[in-house]
Amino acid sequence: MEQDLISNLPKTILHDILSRLPEKDAARTIVLSKAWTETWYTFAILSFCDTKIIGTFPQPAEDFVRKRKNFIDYVKRTLLRFREQGLAIKEFKLSINCFDLQYMSHDVDLWMKLVSESGVQVLELCLPDGPEQDGEGRDQCYILPVGIIEAKSLYKLVLMGGIRVDRAFLNHSVKFFSLRVLSLWLVLSGEEEAIEHLISRCPLLEYITLKCCSVTSSGGIRGLLEARTSRMKSISMLGLPKLKGVDVQGIQEINIDAPSLENFCFCPGDLHAPFKMNVDNCRNLRGLSLWSLKSMVIIDKWFLDLFSKFPFLESLKFVNCTMSETINISSTQLKVLELSNCSNLKEVNIDAPKLLSCGYCGDGASKPVISFLKSSSQLEVNVLIHMDYMDLGNLRKFIENFKPQNVLASLSLFIHQPIVEELNLNVLQVSTIPPSIKHLDLRAVPKTKTLYMPLVKSLLSSCCPSTISLSLHSFFCNRAFIEFFYETLMGREEECFCSSDHTKCWWHDLKDVKVTSSMTTDENVDFKTMLDALPTFSPHENISFRLEL
Template sequence: MDQQFLMGMNMREMGDISNPQLQAIMEQLGVDCPQLVGLGVDMALQYLYDATPPPPVSRRAPLASAAVSAPTGDDIDCLSRLPDGILKNVVSRLPAKDAARTAALASRWRGIWRSAPLAVVDAHILPDGFAAVRMAPGGDDPSSMLVVAAASRVLAAHPGPFRCVQLTCTHMASHRDEAARWLKLLADKGVQELAFINRPWPLDLPLPTEFFGCAASLTRLHLGVWRFPSTAGLPRSARFPHLKELVLSLIIVGDRDLQFLVDRSPVLEILTIISSQIDVRLRLISRTLRCVQLGMSALADVNVVDAPRLERLLLWMTMNHDKGSRIKIGHAPNLRMLGHWQLADHELEIGNTVIKVGTKVSPSTIVPSVKILALEVQSEVRNDVKMVPCFLKCFPNVEILHVYSQNADHTTSKLNLKFWQEAGHIECVQSHVKKFVFEEFRGNRSELSLLKFIAEKAQILEKMVVMVVSECFSSVDDVNAKLKPLTSAKWASENCKLSVFMSPVSERGSPTWHFRIGSDFSWSDPFDLMAADAEHRGNAVLHYFSSTL
């Protein structure tokens, strides 16, 4: 819970040492405030870099290993006889340093690299023997200065366009003029995919306004560790006409400016916000958005007004410490995936109805399109658990249900099986759920009651997966003993397969998440990372079919 509390705070809140809960965590960890802020930034940076798409080129296969050389003697240079279009395609798939070296192969190649769309990754263009540093606080260390010099040479020498540019290893505060010059060059020469990340400290370094010159050509953008400039003075015609994916990490961006980015990106499909330095307020009106991810940030309000193509609304380690976050779902007829929903911190509004305990289900309070739902539940907190059946009734067609059992700081009265039996008809559980995944099982009565309820009510359930917190059990026999009431229950689905796994990692404060997978539409269920990993490893405790019980 400490980790979740820290990452749910923005960086300004982490600097408020008068916060009692923050003081308690500092005392528990034995660190002072600067150390704690550094800890939070380090965690955010790990996810920031992980969310950066892999570049389209790799220096693991340099030109030298390709056995391409200039012809000698009677050798016939067949490669150079290929049409210019094919040669440009070949060169554009090489790291920038190797692309430039092709000019030495033969006279036929000398102009090819300059006319090929180039991929520039600053970590690839350092001299041999130097390693690019990303997470160091910054300053004029040798690697940072070499990165600046190398990047400046390549960006100036090549006429463009640039298919991909990743500048992630420079302490921009020490090289502000160069950063502005790079953005001006990229704007003039055309850049399609750009990752522009400041090596941290300061966290509020202003992003050069030259950035807006790149808007016309960008298709994918990742900005990290900047203060986003004001958009108030931009002309009404300013827009990002080709931008399909936008990632903002450790950014300070005002509500109006964030709205500008969304509203002025007419083909935007993916929006990801990681560790926003201020609370996020987002109003979504988009004909093209398919995936919205909000992680490690404090949310104020998210209002899905009109998003007809939105398929995924993904939340991870988000909260609001003042009054809770309100997330309103309006017109989103294709929303298939929702979570991780934190019942203690997120308030759901559907249409114009705020969902509370006792809210009656009606056509105006349901989202029938959702097929995959992930909840975080404090199983020993009464108010949390009482919201679960109310929440589930709003999503009658859920087929895959994930529940992450959150370890609460305090417990209230525990709810037994009778509570679930009196909850009334829950359509998705009884008629639609085919797979149920329960993470962080600690063996308490409230957790077992929910598992037993699902087993006895889910008529078409095909698979139940239980992830066990190993620290809470002395042995496999102890796990079996705790689960005996579940295994002896009368299951509604005779062919349901039950799998019980030891969690492959120690007890966690939040579910496992991967931002790139979350926005990868080839992954049918990004909430299933931990269970899929455990099943792949084969660390099963129990493994049988309910029909044999």
């Protein structure tokens, strides 16, 4: 019998192995040997999710009550065992989806106490959404105990859902020197300043995430008190010398004074109302991401001011922002640029000699001219377009608007089914070879078979790709289209542009078409055999064609 050398390794090494495995695989190691069972029961990373025990709904009420009790007992028993054996808890993750917060609050209080006393370094608490979604009062939220943040070993704190930062945090004077990462999602505070005060008491914070946090207030109606919630209006982050990254969503005004800040992502709460973003003192900023800036028009002067304020800026991303029709971007340091669904754009001129990656996302109706005046020889432009079937006639013009042509690396297309299915696309015959691109990715195509031929001919008349990939998700691209596309590439379709013209379609000169899928890389497998071997529903897989001219 072979000796089990791995099971005899020191427990610290076995714990490290478990930490690198997916949670489900780590739990399965208890069947390997007694050593692995003991390793699992002393593993310092604990993760609890009620749905794994309770299951899905609907189910009989008595079953739900029994499973809920089993879950509560299991969590409590595990934490008490760690305390009784004097074991540290490195990470504690709790996700509750099926319980009423009022029902669970006392149990969660106990768990938080046991965890905070066990040397926890990472704490992630995900509870059902509170007033942010259901409009109920503060009693629907779990009140975060001050003792949690007082845990001296706590390095990372993630709070999501119906959790309230109580007034006690305003009056607390202790500084929490251990906390480096703070993430608050849909969290509620009793006072506008509570979260800001909490942040100010953590001087060594390096990363802060605030998303859709709210404030509750009481108002009197005929002598009765009712709780009202509203989005946080403003936040200031001052006196944080170690702060490197900030991600804020749903707050209208933000003020940051952090000399070490490197990355900042901002999305205001009210898209069409004025917003305030003051990060002028963060001179070391490397990455800036701006989402949904609709209440102002970004013009050339804005870019001039931006690059003068932040001379080390390397990454710039805009999502759903409003631009002037023509923008000029000039930077000696910029390496990454992304423009996604930015309205009004007609012309973009980019002078960035170190630019390595540029992403553009838009719709087929928009055809901005994007010119790279100075760029790195390694620059790659990746484009994602949502377009209507009837707009395919404009695709070639869209591709030709990228200058110079050789920078366009990949084009991903979502082609939407026309509302009137008998519509046909008139594909113009062209006498010149279309622009070359490295990769064409068809993520969604119409399902009507009568549209296949004009669709494929329009695509191949618009660009000449080195590789083409199609989704194997049946909702986006069915097998009938994949087979038709392959037959067209192989030149087996009788009806073609060149059947009535002296101009020969470029794909008839293909020397070979190599077919692979993301599930196999063997190019020697017959296409039909490969397609038959693939599962009928493959949401994350694709099939690729490599064209050899």
